[in-house]
Amino acid sequence: MCGIIGYVGEKKSRSYILEGLKKLEYRGYDSAGIVCIDEKHKQFSFQKEAGGVSLLKKLSEKVTFDGSVGMGHTRWATHGVVDKKNAHPQFNSDKSIAIVHNGIVEGYEDLREELIKAKHAFESSTDTEVIAHLFDELVQEQPTLKLAIMSLVKKLEGAFALVVMMEQYPDQLIVIRRRSPLVVGIGENEHFVASDFIAFSDKTKDVVFLPDTSFAIVTKNNIDLFDFDGKPLEVISQKVKEEYTQTDKQGFEHYMLKEIYEQKRAITRSISFCKVIGNSSSSCQSDETSEPFSRYKEEYNDCIWRQLGITPKQVKNLKSVNLIAAGTSWHAARVAQFFFESFCKIPARVYLASEFLYMPFFNQEDSVYILISQSGETADTLQALRLINAQDVPTIALTNVASSTIVREAGGFLPMQAGPEISVASTKAFSTQLSILYWLANRIALEKGLISALDMHDSEEDLFIAAEILETVIESYKLKITHELAEQYSKYSRFIFLGRNISYPFALEAALKLKEISYIFSQCYPAGELKHGPIALIDEYTPVVLFSTLDKIVYQKIVSNAQEVKARKGHLLVFAFEGQKELINIADTAFIIPKVKPLLGPLAMTGLMQFFVYHITCKLGRPIDKPRNLAKSVTVE
Numbered sequence: 001m002c003g004i005i006g007y008v009g010e011k012k013s014r015s016y017i018l019e020g021l022k023k024l025e026y027r028g029y030d031s032a033g034i035v036c037i038d039e040k041h042k043q044f045s046f047q048k049e050a051g052g053v054s055l056l057k058k059l060s061e062k063v064t065f066d067g068s069v070g071m072g073h074t075r076w077a078t079h080g081v082v083d084k085k086n087a088h089p090q091f092n093s094d095k096s097i098a099i100v101h102n103g104i105v106e107g108y109e110d111l112r113e114e115l116i117k118a119k120h121a122f123e124s125s126t127d128t129e130v131i132a133h134l135f136d137e138l139v140q141e142q143p144t145l146k147l148a149i150m151s152l153v154k155k156l157e158g159a160f161a162l163v164v165m166m167e168q169y170p171d172q173l174i175v176i177r178r179r180s181p182l183v184v185g186i187g188e189n190e191h192f193v194a195s196d197f198i199a200f201s202d203k204t205k206d207v208v209f210l211p212d213t214s215f216a217i218v219t220k221n222n223i224d225l226f227d228f229d230g231k232p233l234e235v236i237s238q239k240v241k242e243e244y245t246q247t248d249k250q251g252f253e254h255y256m257l258k259e260i261y262e263q264k265r266a267i268t269r270s271i272s273f274c275k276v277i278g279n280s281s282s283s284c285q286s287d288e289t290s291e292p293f294s295r296y297k298e299e300y301n302d303c304i305w306r307q308l309g310i311t312p313k314q315v316k317n318l319k320s321v322n323l324i325a326a327g328t329s330w331h332a333a334r335v336a337q338f339f340f341e342s343f344c345k346i347p348a349r350v351y352l353a354s355e356f357l358y359m360p361f362f363n364q365e366d367s368v369y370i371l372i373s374q375s376g377e378t379a380d381t382l383q384a385l386r387l388i389n390a391q392d393v394p395t396i397a398l399t400n401v402a403s404s405t406i407v408r409e410a411g412g413f414l415p416m417q418a419g420p421e422i423s424v425a426s427t428k429a430f431s432t433q434l435s436i437l438y439w440l441a442n443r444i445a446l447e448k449g450l451i452s453a454l455d456m457h458d459s460e461e462d463l464f465i466a467a468e469i470l471e472t473v474i475e476s477y478k479l480k481i482t483h484e485l486a487e488q489y490s491k492y493s494r495f496i497f498l499g500r501n502i503s504y505p506f507a508l509e510a511a512l513k514l515k516e517i518s519y520i521f522s523q524c525y526p527a528g529e530l531k532h533g534p535i536a537l538i539d540e541y542t543p544v545v546l547f548s549t550l551d552k553i554v555y556q557k558i559v560s561n562a563q564e565v566k567a568r569k570g571h572l573l574v575f576a577f578e579g580q581k582e583l584i585n586i587a588d589t590a591f592i593i594p595k596v597k598p599l600l601g602p603l604a605m606t607g608l609m610q611f612f613v614y615h616i617t618c619k620l621g622r623p624i625d626k627p628r629n630l631a632k633s634v635t636v637e
């Protein structure tokens with residue numbers, strides 16, 4: 001993972017690097033570092049610290065170094081513990097080569113052993129330091145810098161985005177990428193480099209997205225770009241329209257709480273957008289031969305199918321849908337499976353991106369792959385996308401970040417309009433994903449002639465109603481949770497979560513939310529599985545959180561599962577819907593949610609579930625927005 005940033009130009013680089021690193025902290029916040037080259041002595045000055053960018057910034061107030069060439073790094077530890085030594089930049093032996101790195105070098109142990117035999121002394125446990133020492137050797141061996149870089153990339157396995165500074169070449173940055181993204185921003189007599197455009201979005205909108213397996217030598221006025229075989233590549237610049245709005249907490253104690261409260265608006269905005277592009281299907285009718293979706297769009301398409309990079313004919317013929325994602329987005333996909341199967345009457349398969357990569361690929365005719373990622377930068381999901389793209393099957397990205405890698409690489413994309421999600425725990429992205437996928441399942445069903453335009457309209461209205469309920473139900477329980485329940489439930493050290501049918505993947509999401517921010521052990525099962533083993537865990541010290549559904553038959557089974565828990569003196573907390581008396585009466589604690597359309601039950605429960613988990617965590621005093629060991633964007637496999 002990790003965020004990397006660089007500058008070469010006429011100005012001083014330090015403040016830009018520190019500001020940019022702050023914006024990249026969503027990629028990791030274990031430790032941070034900065035290096036600049038001193039113009040007069042042509043020597044590196046650097047500082048690195050264990051801890052976030054704010055700490056680095058604070059400690060660097062006492063330091064005076066700066067320079068017109070510099071780079072920085074914010075780390076999510078992969079190799080080696082979180083400490084100063086393992087922070088980046090990493091150096092070669094005489095500290096004349098500095099490297100910042102995002103990604104993982106596979107098989108780096110062998111390289112390290114060889115280098116140790118050749119008398120290289122290592123200071124850290126990182127794979128990055130191996131690159132610095134190896135590059136040092138190659139620079140000495142090869143007649144030119146370009147050949148040394150070409151030789152380096154041949155020896156490195158795995159994914160990497162690297163920025164390299166050399167005292168020998170004090171006026172340039174070397175940028176190298178395989179799979180992990182890198183972007184160069186073009187300014188006046190200056191170039192910016194970063195793993196994400198947002199790092200310099202306030203400086204320039206003119207960018208060059210480095211192609212995969214390429215490297216560039218960047219000076220203040222020039223970019224020399226090459227593929228890994230050394231063939232010169234055309235430098236294609238483009239304008240990014242996206243604005244990075246650095247939001248503050250607007251009075252909320254944490255971003256997570258703010259984002260929980262932003263959900264109604266995020267859903268309404270997203271569905272209103274979908275309605276606009278979804279209604280102008282007439283302009284799609286003749287698009288059998290239309291240009292495929294352009295890779296980086298400045299404006300959204302006026303037609304849903306062009307936007308998604310598929311034709312109406314392909315939609316009509318769809319025989320299956322595949323959904324691929326990780327973490328919370330995977331949970332959204334699992335809930336959405338019910339939408340596609342129910343409205344479109346076709347099988348929907350859901351894959352964990354990290355597993356999909358190592359499963360056999362069966363090319364299905366008349367199918368589409370939808371890749372769901374809030375950030376659009378999750379390495380597992382991107383790798384899955386690349387694998388599918390190689391099979392020439394339609395791919396659609398559903399993401400919250402229009403300038404992300406997934407948008408550039410997928411056949412088409414559907415933007416979420418959730419606004420920036422800062423807290424590591426995904427909240428509004430989840431509910432927006434659910435809403436858009438519900439809408440999309442309906443829109444496909446309409447195209448296939450399975451539902452009428454009126455049904456489509458009703459589904460859109462149902463989404464607005466569910467969004468409203470998501471918010472109002474929080475208000476109904478706000479006092480009870482903050483004054484009583486959060487305290488009560490924060491005392492338990494483990495939880496069991498249960499759901500059935502559509503509420504099972506939702507229970508998975510609830511369990512993930514609790515464990516990732518509170519560090520309370522939470523295990524989730526399909527309620528029907530309880531009797532096959534997990535029931536042995538039931539006792540009065542392990543609350544069972546059970547999520548109901550609005551399906552009448554499934555509900556009856558859920559009541560039986562609730563009784564099984566109570567018969568063993570388990571403590572039962574239920575999320576039930578209005579009128580579900582049997583369940584409400586048997587529970588020790590019951591949250592009662594107004595009824596919505598059955599498949600929108602999870603969406604209606606989302607806000608309250610998150611709010612409850614948030615307040616349990618507040619009682620425990622955890623760093624809610626940046627839980628330990630995590631990062632917002634998981635850019636390593």
Ligand code: M6R
Pocket residue numbers: 326327328329372373374375376377378381424425426427512513516632633634
């Ligand atoms: O950006 P993505 O949606 O691809 O991220 C996937 C997961 O890393 C993410 O949902 C993660 O599970 C969240 N921290 C959960 O709150």
